Amino acid sequence: MFSLSLTVPAQLEMIESICDAVDSAAAAAGFDERARYSCQLAASEACENIVKHGYGERTSGEIEARLSASPNDLTIELIDSARPFNPANPPSTQPWSVDDPPVGGLGLLIIHRVMDEVEYERSQGQNRLLMRKHTG
Amino acid sequence: MEIQIQEYKRVAVLAITGRIDSATSAEFEAALQDIMGKAKRNLILDMAQVEFLSSSGLRVLVTTLKSLRKGGGELCIAQPSQRARDAIEIAGLDVLFKFYDDREAAIASF
Numbered sequence: 001m002f003s004l005s006l007t008v009p010a011q012l013e014m015i016e017s018i019c020d021a022v023d024s025a026a027a028a029a030g031f032d033e034r035a036r037y038s039c040q041l042a043a044s045e046a047c048e049n050i051v052k053h054g055y056g057e058r059t060s061g062e063i064e065a066r067l068s069a070s071p072n073d074l075t076i077e078l079i080d081s082a083r084p085f086n087p088a089n090p091p092s093t094q095p096w097s098v099d100d101p102p103v104g105g106l107g108l109l110i111i112h113r114v115m116d117e118v119e120y121e122r123s124q125g126q127n128r129l130l131m132r133k134h135t136g
Numbered sequence: 137m138e139i140q141i142q143e144y145k146r147v148a149v150l151a152i153t154g155r156i157d158s159a160t161s162a163e164f165e166a167a168l169q170d171i172m173g174k175a176k177r178n179l180i181l182d183m184a185q186v187e188f189l190s191s192s193g194l195r196v197l198v199t200t201l202k203s204l205r206k207g208g209g210e211l212c213i214a215q216p217s218q219r220a221r222d223a224i225e226i227a228g229l230d231v232l233f234k235f236y237d238d239r240e241a242a243i244a245s246f
Binding site: 012013015016019034037038040041044045048051052098101102103104106107109110113114 | 155157158159188190191192194195198199201202218219222223226227228229231232
């Protein structure tokens with residue numbers, strides 16, 4: 001069992017460090033390079049939502065990432081104190097045409113396509129997002 | 137992220153190195169708008185050295201594509217790294233873009 005936690009300032013420039021930690025955890029779970037990258041993408045999108053939609057203009061917030069891995073299984077838990085934002089709601093799946101492609105909602109789409117489980121909980125003034133991926 | 141620009145008569149090639157994410161997408165968008173402002177209707181993005189492509193970068197790709205096509209131009213992607221390609225495919229946007237295996241083939245298409 002591998003576990004790692006880190007807390008970073010809720011700034012776009014800090015998301016890469018969470019991605020690096022996710023890559024380490026996914027490697028510990030035995031994921032291949034593409035699966036590891038997809039988990040980094042999902043974590044990046046979730047963190048971007050927290051910074052942009054959660055904290056917004058607030059610059060004093062933090063994001064805590066708790067990562068745990070066991071063979072073929074990765075859990076990413078993100079905790080923040082921003083305003084409530086629920087990324088567990090499935091994204092719109094309305095069809096679109098190549099003449100009018102979507103420019104919004106791509107982050108949620110990526111999270112839900114990459115991760116097998118996405119759970120959200122709001123308690124004691126904190127958002128808690130749990131994302132799991134299984135392989136093999 | 138680093139962007140190298142090579143201009144040709146009918147097209148400009150932008151070679152991107154590094155991460156296109158929420159921290160760098162504004163710079164990426166500014167570079168694209170700058171080159172579009174030089175009356176370049178056709179752009180090729182050489183994504184061989186792209187290490188990370190998030191939805192922020194994908195949004196820039198889509199808005200640039202829309203803008204260019206509105207003016208009769210085109211945006212192509214040359215030799216995308218596996219990571220760039222994966223992000224585009226996961227987001228379901230691979231049907232939007234013309235992909236070329238190498239830069240020369242992309243240039244020759246214009």
